[in-house]
Amino acid sequence: MMTLDSDDTVAVLAHDRFPDRAKTAVGVLRYADYDVTAVIDRARAGESVADHLPGVPDAPIVGEMADALATGDPDALLIGIAPIGGGFDDSWRPDVRAAIESGCDVIAGLHYFLADDEAFATLAADHGVDLIDVRRPPDDLTVSEGRAGDADVEVVMTVGTDCSTGKMTTTLELVAAARERGIDAGFVPTGQTGIMIAGWGVPVDRVIADFAAGAVERMLRDAAPDHDVLFVEGQGAIVHPAYSGVTCSLLHGAMPDSLVLTHSAGRETIHGYEDFPIRPIGEYADLYESLAAAVAPAPVAAGTIDTRSIDGDDAAREAIESYADAVGAPATDPVRFDADEILDALL
Amino acid sequence: MMTLDSDDTVAVLAHDRFPDRAKTAVGVLRYADYDVTAVIDRARAGESVADHLPGVPDAPIVGEMADALATGDPDALLIGIAPIGGGFDDSWRPDVRAAIESGCDVIAGLHYFLADDEAFATLAADHGVDLIDVRRPPDDLTVSEGRAGDADVEVVMTVGTDCSTGKMTTTLELVAAARERGIDAGFVPTGQTGIMIAGWGVPVDRVIADFAAGAVERMLRDAAPDHDVLFVEGQGAIVHPAYSGVTCSLLHGAMPDSLVLTHSAGRETIHGYEDFPIRPIGEYADLYESLAAAVAPAPVAAGTIDTRSIDGDDAAREAIESYADAVGAPATDPVRFDADEILDALL
Numbered sequence: 001m002m003t004l005d006s007d008d009t010v011a012v013l014a015h016d017r018f019p020d021r022a023k024t025a026v027g028v029l030r031y032a033d034y035d036v037t038a039v040i041d042r043a044r045a046g047e048s049v050a051d052h053l054p055g056v057p058d059a060p061i062v063g064e065m066a067d068a069l070a071t072g073d074p075d076a077l078l079i080g081i082a083p084i085g086g087g088f089d090d091s092w093r094p095d096v097r098a099a100i101e102s103g104c105d106v107i108a109g110l111h112y113f114l115a116d117d118e119a120f121a122t123l124a125a126d127h128g129v130d131l132i133d134v135r136r137p138p139d140d141l142t143v144s145e146g147r148a149g150d151a152d153v154e155v156v157m158t159v160g161t162d163c164s165t166g167k168m169t170t171t172l173e174l175v176a177a178a179r180e181r182g183i184d185a186g187f188v189p190t191g192q193t194g195i196m197i198a199g200w201g202v203p204v205d206r207v208i209a210d211f212a213a214g215a216v217e218r219m220l221r222d223a224a225p226d227h228d229v230l231f232v233e234g235q236g237a238i239v240h241p242a243y244s245g246v247t248c249s250l251l252h253g254a255m256p257d258s259l260v261l262t263h264s265a266g267r268e269t270i271h272g273y274e275d276f277p278i279r280p281i282g283e284y285a286d287l288y289e290s291l292a293a294a295v296a297p298a299p300v301a302a303g304t305i306d307t308r309s310i311d312g313d314d315a316a317r318e319a320i321e322s323y324a325d326a327v328g329a330p331a332t333d334p335v336r337f338d339a340d341e342i343l344d345a346l347l
Numbered sequence: 348m349m350t351l352d353s354d355d356t357v358a359v360l361a362h363d364r365f366p367d368r369a370k371t372a373v374g375v376l377r378y379a380d381y382d383v384t385a386v387i388d389r390a391r392a393g394e395s396v397a398d399h400l401p402g403v404p405d406a407p408i409v410g411e412m413a414d415a416l417a418t419g420d421p422d423a424l425l426i427g428i429a430p431i432g433g434g435f436d437d438s439w440r441p442d443v444r445a446a447i448e449s450g451c452d453v454i455a456g457l458h459y460f461l462a463d464d465e466a467f468a469t470l471a472a473d474h475g476v477d478l479i480d481v482r483r484p485p486d487d488l489t490v491s492e493g494r495a496g497d498a499d500v501e502v503v504m505t506v507g508t509d510c511s512t513g514k515m516t517t518t519l520e521l522v523a524a525a526r527e528r529g530i531d532a533g534f535v536p537t538g539q540t541g542i543m544i545a546g547w548g549v550p551v552d553r554v555i556a557d558f559a560a561g562a563v564e565r566m567l568r569d570a571a572p573d574h575d576v577l578f579v580e581g582q583g584a585i586v587h588p589a590y591s592g593v594t595c596s597l598l599h600g601a602m603p604d605s606l607v608l609t610h611s612a613g614r615e616t617i618h619g620y621e622d623f624p625i626r627p628i629g630e631y632a633d634l635y636e637s638l639a640a641a642v643a644p645a646p647v648a649a650g651t652i653d654t655r656s657i658d659g660d661d662a663a664r665e666a667i668e669s670y671a672d673a674v675g676a677p678a679t680d681p682v683r684f685d686a687d688e689i690l691d692a693l694l
Contacts, residue, residue: 146589244598245593
């Protein structure tokens with residue numbers, strides 16, 4: 001399992017895609033505890049992160065790994081983009097090679113595993129560096145023991161009405177808001193972007209189905225001793241035609257104390273499964289609560305809604321209020337406004 | 348993927364465990380369409396299946412594979428027992444070797460994969476036979492497309508209050524009862540014993556979590572053209588601390604038309620998770636129905652209860668009546684009495 005600590009430094013590869021199509025790179029810049037020394041994007045070499053992402057620690061944008069090595073001293077190269085299909089783009093090969101040859105670890109969340117690339121594997125062995133594929137789960141996972149509830153920590157988990165409703169973002173914004181209040185809050189990542197931001201974690205959707213609950217249970221028990229509150233990144237949706245099993249494993253494996261229901265304003269059907277309508281919001285809250293109750297009760301204590309599609313803050317506020325009514329709990333848009341608005345309802 | 352057809356014949360290895368600790372061997376004898384030429388159990392050599400299992404097609408019990416080859420002409424050797432931990436017992440090695448050398452395929456549902464045993468793999472290659480490990484899922488699975496509901500077939504699925512509540516047995520007894528009525532019924536297996544009985548199938552609990560719904564969807568779509576009704580073997584329970592994710596994937600991947608709720612009489616806590624009580628029966632029916640409704644509605648139209656622990660048929664009938672009241676649908680014990688009793692409620 002990868003671990004990146006707050007005193008580590010990374011260069012982030014995002015060729016041709018920074019910032020709009022570089023979700024991982026932007027997530028790392030915005031939320032990671034470790035420092036980014038440079039973003040590598042040949043299409044924007046010479047610009048800087050601050051030109052594109054106000055409010056995020058600045059870093060130079062350089063054209064290749066050699067320049068990143070010349071301008072900083074990264075411990076690792078992190079692949080911050082994922083083309084459709086999760087393949088490795090051969091035009092990135094010189095950057096990865098330069099990283100390995102200069103003693104940097106390489107961290108990727110692609111379907112294509114760097115460690116299975118013979119040329120990279122040989123070079124990495126020669127230079128004593130690690131190739132870390134965060135989508136590859138550890139091979140010693142087991143079934144859940146049903147013991148997550150015993151951990152001496154408050155656990156908040158995000159759930160959703162669909163995939164891509166802002167579960168990771170909500171979770172990270174809640175961690176930041178809690179820390180701002182001086183609360184010792186930890187983030188439990190469950191997907192590859194979250195894992196790269198956190199610097200540790202298990203991709204629960206890639207685990208053998210019988211071990212999915214056990215994987216999140218293990219993460220919780222590992223993280224619990226270091227924090228007073230843990231915010232667990234949810235996945236999928238409990239009535240998603242393809243991914244509901246992962247959602248259910250997370251709910252029962254993590255045994256959270258409370259839930260945050262996330263939604264995307266204006267979405268009417270399940271993304272990619274357009275025959276399946278989004279159900280009335282209150283139905284989701286009831287379903288998540290009933291399903292949790294039989295194992296470890298957890299109320300839907302707050303909601304978040306992604307209002308990007310709504311023009312104007314007043315209209316967004318109206319959408320939030322109507323969403324809060326439907327959820328039956330306080331709600332916010334944690335990006336447009338502030339996650340702090342719902343923290344009292346959760347802690 | 349393994350396929351065994353009704354004109355295939357097998358010898359079934361069950362050393363020292365037939366019949367009481369040989370669940371797979373007994374399941375195959377009782378339910379499989381293909382013929383068993385012999386059971387191999389060194390502790391009962393010279394006896395016969397009929398001595399132990401009335402009402403099942405008879406077969407000789409022999410001491411080793413060589414005797415099975417001398418008394419019949421099996422196409423395959425099937426490992427019909429699974430020691431705790433799913434290991435391979437080295438005392439079975441001569442039987443497996445004899446099978447391979449005589450041109451038999453070998454079929455096993457162990458955690459230990461025969462195909463990864465170098466000695467067996469080499470021998471099998473030399474003799475042109477297959478080593479079939481049914482716990483190894485196919486490597487070309489994908490996410491569900493949410494299309495199981497489009498298949499032109501009636502689908503009935505078993506669900507449960509816990510693991511080991513008789514889901515496989517109920518499913519197989521329903522298939523038998525339907526066929527007795529002249530209905531073209533098919534069995535969709537989802538666990539290793541069911542797969543060995545059916546001669547095909549994918550072990551859904553061993554699949555990558557994201558692909559679990561897709562695995563059962565694929566099985567349904569493969570089997571639908573050949574049958575009018577499919578009975579899908581369920582797994583786990585929707586509020587099981589460890590296995591609920593698999594249950595949820597099956598429910599949404601298979602999109603059944605109706606559900607059969609299975610229970611074990613007298614069980615008060617989740618087996619192996621004794622801190623978690625079995626909930627009131629009606630709660631399970633409500634949960635399964637609510638969860639199904641948001642993707643593809645399916646009523647709990649019948650129940651089955653394993654009354655083995657109850658002495659006397661009258662007391663068992665009373666337990667069944669009270670269970671039927673709790674489920675809100677007709678119920679039976681399909682082994683003690685007859686699955687036919689609930690068929691009208693399902694079809």
